[in-house]
């Protein structure tokens with residue numbers, strides 16, 4: 001089933017790293033904790049230290065309670081877009097591949113269009129024959 005969850009790249013999340021605009025990423029989920037900075041029992045400094053970053057390890061190390069995990073859902077804004085960006089090398093490889101197959105492609109075309117040279121030779125012979133006959 002399609003989800004309506006908003007996706008954010010890590011690059012986008014990393015730009016929200018101030019006390020006026022503070023996002024943290026925990027376990028592939030993005031949280032806007034700006035309004036929670038002053039309320040956080042662990043202190044605002046720890047959240048600010050993890051702002052715009054993947055804080056999964058720090059979050060787990062702090063041994064958060066079930067209540068804390070339920071509470072964080074209020075700050076959930078989306079998920080991390082983990083789709084890898086297209087690798088430019090792949091394009092280069094495919095272009096090289098095209099070039100590599102060039103002789104094969106020419107061969108295939110000549111197989112397909114063998115009628116053209118045969119017709120050309122036939123036509124030349126016919127014209128030559130008529131020319132010679134007229135000369136006599």
Ligand code: HEM
Nearest residue numbers: 024031041042046050055058059062064065068071072075
């Ligand atoms: C939306 C995200 C978060 C919520 C809702 C949240 C909530 C809480 C709550 C309720 C506590 C009190 C203890 C408990 O009930 O477990 C706590 C403690 C703490 N949190 Fe968070 N937290 C969040 C994110 C983080 C992150 C990202 C870090 C680390 C970078 C962190 C570090 C800590 C630390 C160090 C403590 C103190 C633990 C202790 O006293 O032993 N928290 N947090």
